Amino acid sequence: MIAEPRTYNGAPLRKCTHVSGRDFLTLLRFVMRHKWLPFAGMALGFGAGLAALALMPPLYSASTRVMVERDALRTEAQIVESTPVFEKVAGTLGLYRDPRFAKESVFEKIMQSGDEENALRERVIGRLEKIVSVRALEGTGILDITVRFSNPERAAQIANVVLSAYRERKMDERFEQSREISAWMGKHLESVRKQADDAQKRLQDYQIKYGIATDSDTGARGQIQILQSQIEAGEVAIAALKAKLAGMPEPQAKAVSPALKTEEAAIKKQIQIQGQRYGDKHPKMIALNAALQSVRAKLSRKTMDPRKAISAEIADTEDKLGRMRTELEAISKSASEGSKVQYELTALQSEAAANMRLYENMLVKYQNVVADADLQDQGLKIVSMATIPSSPDQQNRLSLLLGLGITGFLIGALVVFIRAFFNTGFTNAAQLEGMTGYPVFAAVPDAAMKGVAIHHTVIEKPAAILAESLRSLRVALRLRSDNTIRGPRVVSVTSTLPNEGKTSLAVMLAMIAAKSGERVCIVDCDLRRPSLHKAFGIGNARGLQDYLNGDSSVEDVIYRRDSSGVHMITAKAAPTYSLTLLTSGRMELLIQDLRDRYDFIVLDAPSSLAFADARVLAKMVDQTMYVVSWNRTRREGVLTSLKAYADMGYENLALVLNKVDLREYLRESASAVVYQYGHEETPLAAT
Structure with missing residues (x-):
């Protein structure tokens, strides 16, 4: 599709805001103009189909139907069309000896390589695949x-044998599956049993190793609860004793027994004497120390009051609580370790139970498979068998004919759209104006005649459409007037690339103006590829370069002897310094001199894409005519x-659509009425 156009700052004559819609309409019109191509393709397809049907023998259809599980329709259809089924059909019906299946074609003889037996097999199976179709x-x-086969009896026979081969294939598969399952179960049943026994043995060994009983965890929890209860009771007792101690009065001092004091002093003296002879570890020293402690205890009891007794009881109770807490910590730690052992024990028990269940399930399945001796083709029910068809299958022939016709139509439509998509040129004035923002002054048809130069056509056939389009262009130039009454007098003609017809257009425009009585001069300003002298069939020994170099005057370089009445200034090729000559002051002087001598001056400028010559000339002229070749210039x-x-910032530029295919152009242009009016009997020259 055409890209979104851009409006340039120097093109204020028209705003291109409607190009997308116009381009879509252009594409649609292009497709409609070539609508005959898809229908021609359809006709060609129908013709090919009729020819093929005339050469093809009639085909007879024989069908058989079988009911299978609905969820397995696709799978069963693939099995019916599988190679083993077709091999069984070929062997049963002796198709390897039937020339309609076994005979080699010329192409197969050329391409055959390898074993002949395998080639025969592949050939027969391939032809069976072509005539057998399976659908759900x-x-x-x-x-x-x-x-579908050319022989009705053979068609019915093949259909029924295909069904029989399919049933046999299913029975073989079922038998093979049962045999494989039985063999696998018999092979692995003992290994599963061994796994179950090993798991049970590991469980027993683990229980023996750790001396685990099922209620061991419950006993540990009971001991912990008892100890916690005793600790709580001890803490309550300590709190009660402390409360009792706080409420008792201060004790009175008691007399100390003299005998006990004397005994204490004597023992101390003995310890001192014996300590000089024995060490602290000697039995005598140990006995003396024990006696001293006993006497001191008696003294303490003699002097002890009730408060001290309660304090001693509190200390004793706290000591018991400490021992119970230590025992509780040890039992809790042991219970934690026992939980880990119990967890591993549970895992072993689960493994043993799972292996035993697996063994029992496999044993049941194995017994069922072994007991299933009567193999039936369960799930398969024959709905109908094939009968010999009485008439050919016309649906297949009509499908072939219709398919070829539709294919031809689609190919033709594809060709049209490809041509439209890759059409990179301009095909109508609205499209050209919309994309460029410049006005189109005329669409000039391509009306060249064999053996006659195109610019002579306007002289020999002044009433032809070509001459009429050029007169319309001249009128458009007259009407394109800003400050002058007669419109632009100096016009430059350029194009994008060479060979777009700019020189011929410039010559014809000059001839049309001269024919109407104007004084006209045409100047060949294309110093890179001069061609004006060729158009008029004259020499170019003296021309524009001579004047620009100062070697000749204007009078010397003007040629006035052409029968068309057009005066001209030719040129010689000077590509290296063409731009230098055109930018000299003498070029502007020449144009000013020609304005005084002529009514209309046409400058044949170089192409604009690669060179700046035409833009230099544009600043010196009243109007630039930009030639675009119809459906050719990109x-x-x-x-x-x-x-x-x-x-x-150049504004005085107008476009001319040149070399137009008039028949194509009139189909999509509003100018059709203008061009056709008064020219119904004027034949158009073919290009």
Whole structure:
């Protein structure tokens, strides 16, 4: 599709805000103009189909149907069309000896390589695959097996044998599956049993190793509860004793027994004497120390009051609580370790139970498989067998004919859209104006005749459409007037690239103006590829360069002897310093001199995409005519070239759509009425 256009700053003549819609309409019109191509493709497809049907023998269809599980329809259809089934059919019916299946074609003889037996097998199976089709009936669990063959008896026979081979294949699969399951179970049943025994043995060994009983964890929890209860009772007793002690009065001093004091002093003296002879570890020293402690205890009891007794009881109770807390911590730690052992024990018990269940389940399945001796094709029910068809299958022939017709239509439509998509040129004035923002003054048809130069056509056939379009262009130039009454007098003609017809257009425009009585001069300003002298069939020994170099006067370089009445200034090729000559002051003097001599001056300028010559001349003229070749000049090139004019702020530029295919152009242009009016009997020359 055409990219979104851009409006350049130097192109204020028109705002292109409607290009997308116009471009879509252009594409649609292009498709409609070539609508005959898809229908021609359809006709060609129908013709090919009729020819093929005339050469093809009639085909007969024979069908058989079988009911299977609905969830397995696709799988069962693939099994019916599998190679083992077709091999069984070929062997049963002797198709390897049937020339309709076994005979080699010329192409197969050329391409055959390898074993001949394998080639025969592949050839027969391949032809069976072509004539057998399997489809699932929608909403049911029924498979339809259809055979299309040139012989009706053979078609029915093949269909029924395919069904039989399919049933045998299913029975073989079921038997093989049962045999494999039985063999696998018999092989692995003992290993599963061994795994179960090993798991049970590991469980027993673990219980013996740790002396685990089922209620061991419960006993530990009971001991912890008892100790906690005793600790709580001790704490309550200590609190009561402390309260009692706080409420007792201070004790009175008691007399100390003299005898006990004397005994204490004597023992101390003995310890001192014996300590000089024995060490602290000697039995005598140990006995003396014990006696001293006993006497001191008696003295303490003699002097002890009730408060001290209660304090002693409190200390004794706290000591018991400490021992109970230590015992509680040890039992809790032991219970924690026992939980880990119990966890591992539970895991071993689960493993043993799982292995035993697996063994029991496998044993039951193994017994069922062994007991299943009567193998039936469960799930398969024959709905109908094939009968010999009485008439050919017309649906297949109609499908072939319709398919070829639709294919031809689609190919034709594809060709049209490809041509439209890759059409990178301009095909109508509205499209050209919309994308560039510059006005289109005329659409000039391509009316060249064999053996006649195109610019002579306007002289020989002044009433032709070509001459009429050029007169319209001249009128458009007259009407394009800002400050002058007669419109632009000096016009430059350029194009994007060479060979777009700018020189021929410039010559014809000059001839049309001269024919109407104007004094006209055309100047060849294309110093890179001069061609004006070729158009008029004259020499170019003396021309524009001579004047610009100062070697000749204006009178010397003007040629006045052409029968068309057009005066001209030719040129010689000077590509290296073309731009230098055109930018000299003498070029502007020449144009001013020609304004005084002629009514209309046409400058044949170089192409604009690669060179700046035409833009230099544009500053010296009243109007620039930019020639675009119909459906040939690429849009990107035109936009790039015109951007240079827009960037320099040049406004006096108009477009001419040249070399137009008039028949194509009139189908999509509003100018059709204008061109056709008064020219119904004027034949258009073919290009």
